Amino acid sequence: MIRFGLGRKAGEPLxxxxxxxxxxxxxxxxxxxxxxxxxxxxxxxxxxxxxxNPLMQGQPRRVYLVLRAGIDAAMDTLLATDxxxxxxxxxxxxxxxxxxYRQGGVAAxxxxxxxxxxxxxxxxxxxxxxxxxxxxxxxxxxxxxxxxTGPNSPVGRKRxxxxxxxxxxxxxxxxxxxxxxxxTQADVTAYSAILTGWSVxxxxxxxxxxxxxxxxEPGAKTVMGRVWPPGQDGGEQFLTWLGTHPATMHNxxxxxxxxxxxxTPPPDDVARVxxxxxxxxxxxxxxxxxxLALPQAWMPLTKLRTPMDYVVAALRLFDLPxxxxxxPSGWMNQLGQPFMGADLxxxxxxxxxxxxxxxxxxxxxxxxxAISGRARGHDPRVLAQAALGPLLPADTMQRIAGAxxxxxxxxxxxxxxQFQRR
Amino acid sequence: MPHHASPGxxxxxxxxDGQSRATRPxxxxxxxxxxGLAGAVTLGRASLALAAxxxxxxxxxxxxxxxxxxxxxxxxxxxxxxxxxxxxxxxxPPGSAADPxxxxxxxDLGGFYGxxxxxxxxxxxxxxxxxxxIHAVAGNWRMxxxxxxxxxxxxxADHRMTSGWLNRAASQLQVGHPAEGxxxxxxxxxxxxxLPLLLRGPSRVGSWLxxxxxxxxxxxxxxxxxxxxxxxxxxxxxxxxxxxRGFSDAAMAGAPAPRGFGFTTLASAAGKLLAAPGGPRLAAxxxxxxxxxxxxxRRLAYxxxxxxxxxxxxxxxxxxxxxxxxxLVITEFGRTARINGTQGxxxxxxxxxxxxxxxxxxxxxxxxxxxxxxxxxxxNRDLAPTTDLRxxxxxxLAAHLGLTPAALAKVFPNSADAAPLAGLIRA
Numbered sequence: 001m002i003r004f005g006l007g008r009k010a011g012e013p014l015x016x017x018x019x020x021x022x023x024x025x026x027x028x029x030x031x032x033x034x035x036x037x038x039x040x041x042x043x044x045x046x047x048x049x050x051x052x053n054p055l056m057q058g059q060p061r062r063v064y065l066v067l068r069a070g071i072d073a074a075m076d077t078l079l080a081t082d083x084x085x086x087x088x089x090x091x092x093x094x095x096x097x098x099x100x101y102r103q104g105g106v107a108a109x110x111x112x113x114x115x116x117x118x119x120x121x122x123x124x125x126x127x128x129x130x131x132x133x134x135x136x137x138x139x140x141x142x143x144x145x146x147x148x149t150g151p152n153s154p155v156g157r158k159r160x161x162x163x164x165x166x167x168x169x170x171x172x173x174x175x176x177x178x179x180x181x182x183x184t185q186a187d188v189t190a191y192s193a194i195l196t197g198w199s200v201x202x203x204x205x206x207x208x209x210x211x212x213x214x215x216x217e218p219g220a221k222t223v224m225g226r227v228w229p230p231g232q233d234g235g236e237q238f239l240t241w242l243g244t245h246p247a248t249m250h251n252x253x254x255x256x257x258x259x260x261x262x263x264t265p266p267p268d269d270v271a272r273v274x275x276x277x278x279x280x281x282x283x284x285x286x287x288x289x290x291x292l293a294l295p296q297a298w299m300p301l302t303k304l305r306t307p308m309d310y311v312v313a314a315l316r317l318f319d320l321p322x323x324x325x326x327x328p329s330g331w332m333n334q335l336g337q338p339f340m341g342a343d344l345x346x347x348x349x350x351x352x353x354x355x356x357x358x359x360x361x362x363x364x365x366x367x368x369x370a371i372s373g374r375a376r377g378h379d380p381r382v383l384a385q386a387a388l389g390p391l392l393p394a395d396t397m398q399r400i401a402g403a404x405x406x407x408x409x410x411x412x413x414x415x416x417x418q419f420q421r422r
Numbered sequence: 423m424p425h426h427a428s429p430g431x432x433x434x435x436x437x438x439d440g441q442s443r444a445t446r447p448x449x450x451x452x453x454x455x456x457x458g459l460a461g462a463v464t465l466g467r468a469s470l471a472l473a474a475x476x477x478x479x480x481x482x483x484x485x486x487x488x489x490x491x492x493x494x495x496x497x498x499x500x501x502x503x504x505x506x507x508x509x510x511x512x513x514x515p516p517g518s519a520a521d522p523x524x525x526x527x528x529x530d531l532g533g534f535y536g537x538x539x540x541x542x543x544x545x546x547x548x549x550x551x552x553x554x555x556i557h558a559v560a561g562n563w564r565m566x567x568x569x570x571x572x573x574x575x576x577x578x579a580d581h582r583m584t585s586g587w588l589n590r591a592a593s594q595l596q597v598g599h600p601a602e603g604x605x606x607x608x609x610x611x612x613x614x615x616x617l618p619l620l621l622r623g624p625s626r627v628g629s630w631l632x633x634x635x636x637x638x639x640x641x642x643x644x645x646x647x648x649x650x651x652x653x654x655x656x657x658x659x660x661x662x663x664x665x666x667r668g669f670s671d672a673a674m675a676g677a678p679a680p681r682g683f684g685f686t687t688l689a690s691a692a693g694k695l696l697a698a699p700g701g702p703r704l705a706a707x708x709x710x711x712x713x714x715x716x717x718x719x720r721r722l723a724y725x726x727x728x729x730x731x732x733x734x735x736x737x738x739x740x741x742x743x744x745x746x747x748x749x750l751v752i753t754e755f756g757r758t759a760r761i762n763g764t765q766g767x768x769x770x771x772x773x774x775x776x777x778x779x780x781x782x783x784x785x786x787x788x789x790x791x792x793x794x795x796x797x798x799x800x801x802n803r804d805l806a807p808t809t810d811l812r813x814x815x816x817x818x819l820a821a822h823l824g825l826t827p828a829a830l831a832k833v834f835p836n837s838a839d840a841a842p843l844a845g846l847i848r849a
Contacts, residue, residue, distance in 0.1 A: 144764065144766075156763070164763050164764040165769070166768070185803075344487070353622075358628060359631040362667060369637075369638030416650075417653035420656060
């Protein structure tokens, strides 16, 4: 519940068969997709309207209203979900394919991106997720492919427009094969030519992805020693090859094991997950099951919770009524991890080194002390048992039992080193 | 209202008209503040880390993550080949009227180079002989990946190391000084996760963030410190965090409470902490927002202005200690000499570094200018690097902090080919 989930809710029963409980969470459709939330058409329409019609003084931008609705839906899911393992996988993959609501005008579609490009493929094939991501307006806008133009295309010749390498470079470096695969600057340039014309039609109804043939670089392109035909179809062929490349499988295995097992991924564990990915053509359901089966994944907890995990785990534990005024995304921001707002395309750090600076740990303690006032309805000893049970050392349990107030007792629990682990 | 654009006018959609990333943050409306988003409206996460050293001199390194286009910050307007490469992005030369598309005229730096108009504060330092721009620099790494190149920039090598060069410099300064460990920011224990690689390593390092408004009771801190004591990661973090907060609360006493998470706030705090008696002497600041692949003219003005304001805030925070200060501003690589297809630039090689401070021998631009004809460019693409960034850093460490050649060789391993540059620091 801690390593593979989002922490135990007060009163939630312990599963009798942990692996079965986790495995069942991956069956069927993601339940979060059954809840309503704004889609990409809604978000892009809000962006278009914001640009076309200036707002009255003091009136919120339409994109903010859509962003807020999207964040609310995502937070409700995180706090309430009965499939926390699936949810962890969703945010693992969303971080792998990072976008940021702060950049590229994607605020109003950042949550739709997760619902449309990530969630449907978390238990599917990696290559399908890659194709969905690369066709999604959020990624095309975030990494600035929308204006990238073939210099020899009709649009390019007329306007003297040209390539923008950003998406192609990060796609190779971060999303798929990594620099260890040995690609060159020429490969980056040719891949960006493949992606010319992959854009977003904001003025069309409905607005969305568009392939602009007139902006697409004509002719075949050679990337990583292979020749790829022109057109949208040629790009999809290349992405399909890239999404099943052995170097991609290795990258994904390293990241999965680092996320669920240890900051320094044990090579044997990486090899097992990599073999499953390779043998199944990149089946992410099989890869998740392979991670569950790693003996190392059932050793004592070593990973430090990220601020997002930390806030979610505390609030799930408190299990507050829907009327409680919670601001989980604001608190994640205070603790250094604004929700869907990573600084750079490599996403959030997945190691303790990224989160354990003394000043950041002090912020966690201050937040723990403040938020614990929300848990006054609970007996702190019961909460401590529910949250950590045998993982909590006896002397810490004694301190909690002997604290001067309920709030202080809960603060000690939430700020304890054990609660900060997963 | 449905809007049907004709196919010919179904123009390429440039997000936010090219101003999107970082340079035009959302207007902070009351609504945004209510959403808990206001604090996130920054140039990416700025950070501040500090280390002690037994010296009177102050040394600050500012990391510009995302690759600053050196040819836009310090424009070589005297190079005749520049207009062919950069025409639509070029601001007017010094003394000219502002251009509606490319902005205000450059600020002159001696007749060949011009400083971007957003950096009037730095221009003032230049005129006071306290700013030394160093052009066409690059480290000895040649990859064009942000993340690999940043690791190299912070390691001070052409590969990622487990420690950063500024931490190794702190260690070398501490050799033969048994007294440290007694100062509030001393070097008794090695502890440095969560910090930029530049300052990770054997010497103890601290960090600083603006406090949240409410602090719990001291007894609760003590209980949590006790509970964390045996934890190898969180034990030292909590102990160090409490010590730093005690120190910084004292150093900041009397100053108005800093607000926000921004770079200027951190730079101002860095100045005050570095100025304090017994305080740290080395600092690393970082700030993002430089990756200008699209609409560069509009997108660069804001981060350049922020850098400029931050440097002046740092100077003001330092007060009299500015006299003993050198600040080195560096970025992982430069950007393509030519404009790309979206009025921006892609990842390149040679770029600018800034050295500034009361100790700096400024008032000039230091460069072995390679020229901008296609045959002069690195791989017919980028500004060719003619000065090694390691030689710049070594020159500062030698002249400003007094590191010996043997110490420099430990700070920058295998850097015999990058001899320390002389004359960077006022004699």
